Amino acid sequence: MSSFRFRNRFGAELIAPDKTRFTLWAPSCDRVVVEVEDLAPITMRRHSDGTFTAEAPCGAGARYFYRVRDEITVPDPASRFQPDGVHGRSEVLDPDTYDWKHPDWKGRPWEETIIYETHLGLEGNYEGMKARLQELADLGITTVQFMPVNSFSGHWNWGYDGVLVYAPTPAYGRPDDLKDLIDHAHSLGLMVFLDVVYNHFGPDGNYLLEYAKGFFDPRYDTPWGDGIDFHNPIVADFFIDNALYWLMEYRFDGLRIDAAWAITDRKWFYKLQSRIHKTVEKGRHVHLILENENNDSGLLRDGYSGQWCEDWHHTLTVMLSGEDKGFFQPFHTETTALLKRVLTEGFAWQGEYFPPRKKARGTPSSDLPPTKFVTFLQNHDQIGNRPLGERLITLSNPDAFQAAYALLLLCPMTPMLFLGEEWGSTTPFYFFSDFHGEIGKKVILGREEQFAEYCNLTDPEILKTLPNPIDPKTFRLSKPDRSQRDSPAGQAWLAMTRELLSLRHSKITPYLKGAYSAGADILGDKAVVARWTLANGSLLTIAVNLGKESASFTDPETVFYDTASDRRPGTLPAESLVAGLDRPL
Structure with missing residues (x-):
């Protein structure tokens, strides 16, 4: 039997089949009691660092609370599972019960990464996602990236309102079901990445202030409340251990760190990286991706695998749709020059003043390999934070979007598709959550404030017509319509995706390590x-024209993809793309 266990510093750890050690960091408390069902309450021992420990005669399946004050019981912040939700008792698990069928899987090199971002709830939970993996592998996808799975309040949520970062939500299934999903992905040659949220907790079910006020630092304000105190070694280790837990016990192949710019201690990223390198098995590929408004090229230069490149997305969105509000407004100035810069250097903003943030943004990135930049035309944020959840494909001219899509999949940068994009889905993707009462009202108000700030949308009559984020229907309507996939148009788009990914695998991927602009x-x-020198010395040329006028350019020696069937050599028609190779001199 092959099993994997990461021994967490905190939480409930089995030390024998019928004995569990409980550990809670509760520096705001003088006394803590662990209450296990069917057992007498056990007073925990307090240690000098504010940690409480106790052992209890119970095994896997036992459910428990911590009583941190006479009138308050709380779930374990390091709970491995919350079968009754974020307000219920935590469950003791035995990680050794899952027998891994592919324990020797080592992952894939970063250069082979082609990401498919998806939401497990919209895929039909773990079971539905498992059934989808074969078609993604057959298409040429190499990596599936899940939006956050940690426990959140209610039955549906994007996942960024999670409050228990070690506990996979019961909304999608049992923890062993998640392991089975990952195991099956590995059997198909697919890597699996997880989106993790370490910069804030959701508004419902976060009890940390009841017993660990030192977890937060009010000096670091974030859009979601007081910042988390990453300068505190125990807090810092809580999240580092969490990352290792997902990588080692669940065998995820990589993590995408949400809103890295809101993590207040930059040194933490290096501590995380060091611990992972020391812990992960030799020869195994593990990748770390950042979402970072700061455009911090130093972290990429120092070993982080990649960063979501919003500059790439915003430039192309402005070209395709004319979007001119919020963060898109600065991209209306010299847009073509910005496209040139992102294709050759990655970041458009490399220290220049960025008006939406009223400060300088970014650091120089021209020395970085193109694969460090994760590029996309659509993702959960860029669709779901639009008032009507429109996909970019519905806001663009078809020929121009097809050219941009080919650019995405053939460019040496690391491409990412979003749920249903592979067949040209036009289903809106909305923001949704299962909150009620005052929290639900605050979510609706927060969305309206966001639309006012970024979309200049303030008309109350229009706001009334927008999808209600806490209505169950909003969640259901966000699931891509697979009948569109089966239509002639959907099948044609799928065929195009398959062809583009096949070309990438055969002509580009083998020569990406060491490629440069x-x-x-x-x-x-x-x-x-734009041109890139590949590792075999050949020159990859991609010419893209998203404008309305034809242009001239010198054809590469061998053209292997062309979106305009009637193109004359030496020309680049309006709304088209040409890709080709020149052999080494």
Whole structure:
């Protein structure tokens, strides 16, 4: 039998089949009692660092609370599972019960990464996602990335309102079901990444202030409340251990760190990286991705695998849709030059003043390999934070979007598709959560404030017509319509995706390690030709024209993809793309 267990510093750890050690950091308390069902309450021993410990004669399946004050019981912040939700008792688990069928899986090199971001609830939970993996592998996807799975309040949520970072939500199934899903993905050659949220907790079910006020530091304000005190070694280790728990016990192949810019101690990222390198088995590929408004190229230079490149997305969105509000507004100035810069250097903002944030943004990135930048035309944020949840494909001219889609999948940067994008889904993706009462009202108000700030949308009559984020129907309507996939248009788009990914696998991926930009030229309005020297010495050329006027350029020696079937050599028609290779000199 092959099993994996990461021994957490905190939480409930089996030390024998019928004995469990409980550990809780509760520095705000003088006394803590662990209450296990069917056992007498056990007073825990307090240690000098504010940690409480106790042992109890119970095994896997036991359910428990911590009583931190006479009138308050709380779930374990390091709970491995919450079968009755974030307000219920925690459950003791035995990680050794799952028998891994592919324990020797080592992952894949970063250069092979083609990400498919998805939401497990919309995929039909763990069981539904498992059934989908074969078609994604057959398509050419190499990596599936799940939006957060940690426990949240209610039955549906994006996942970024989680409050118990070690406990997979029961909304999707049991923990062993998640392990089975990951195990099956590995059998198909798919890596699995997890989106983790370490910068804030959700509004319902977070009890930390009741017993660990030192977890937070009010000096660090975030959009979600007081910042988490990553300068506190115990707090810092709580999240580092969590990352290792997902990587070692659940065998995820990588993590995407949400809103890294809101993590207040930059040194923490290096501590995390060091611990992972010391812990992960030799020869195993484990990848760390950042979402970071700061465009911090130093972290990428120092070993982080990649960063979501919003500059790439915003530039192309402005070109395709004319979007001009909020964060998109600065991309309306010299947009074609910005496209040239993101294709050759990754970040558009590398220390220049960024008006939406009223400060300088970014650091120089031209020395970084193109694979460090995770590129996308659509993701959960960029669709779901629009008032009507429209996908970019519905806001663009078809030929222009097809050219941009080909650019996404053939460019040496690391591409990412979003749920249903592979067949050209036009189903809206909304923000949804299962909150009620005052919290539900605050969620609705918060969305309206967000739309006012970023979309200039303040008309109360229009706001009344928008999808209600806490209505169950909003969740259901966000599930892509698979009948569209089976339609002639959907099958044609799938065939195009399959062809593009096949070309990437055969002509580009084997030569990405060591590839670098060979420069770019502006050919006209919204038209750029970019070149990269691949590891085998060949020159990859991609010319893209998202404008309305034809442009001229010199064809590469061998053209292997062209979106305009009637193109004449030496021309780049409006709303088209040409990709090709020149052999080494």
